[in-house]
Amino acid sequence: MNDIDVVLEVNGEVFPVRVEPRRTLVDALREDCGLTGTHIGCEHGVCGACTVLVDGLPVRACLMFATQADGRCVETVEGLAQGGEPHPLQQAFMDQHALQCGFCTPGFLMLALGVLRNNPAASDDEIKDALSSNLCRCTGYVNILAAVKQARALLSKGQA
């Protein structure tokens, strides 16, 4: 199959890559861009471990081809911390003990970022509903919900 030239813009950095048409965005991020913070769980769109933002909206990177992200703005967990300081969401996950093994965490962080950016005043129920799309085997979700609510207070003041 003929490879295709694609330009991925990830966290503000440009990655020109050559990929097979069938290559998923998550494989391109991890293997072609070297950004292994985005995890692969099910590869079937079920678990949400691979969640990234594309043009500001959460997507499952295992269900998107790299070619579909050509020229679009991709954000991954690697782009969250700034100047050595954790993002308010990352700090909240630590404060609220919202991660144990951490496998699901990058997906939850990017999902939550997308939710709060698009709806900074999201209600508790709206946050709970949105987070229900991702799976975690460790935490029981209560602490993840608490962390996102903690971050909401800061992000709603424009500290994203």
Ligand code: FES
């Ligand atoms: S790895 Fe993409 S949803 Fe599970």
Ligand code: FES
């Ligand atoms: S912290 Fe282990 S799967 Fe969520």
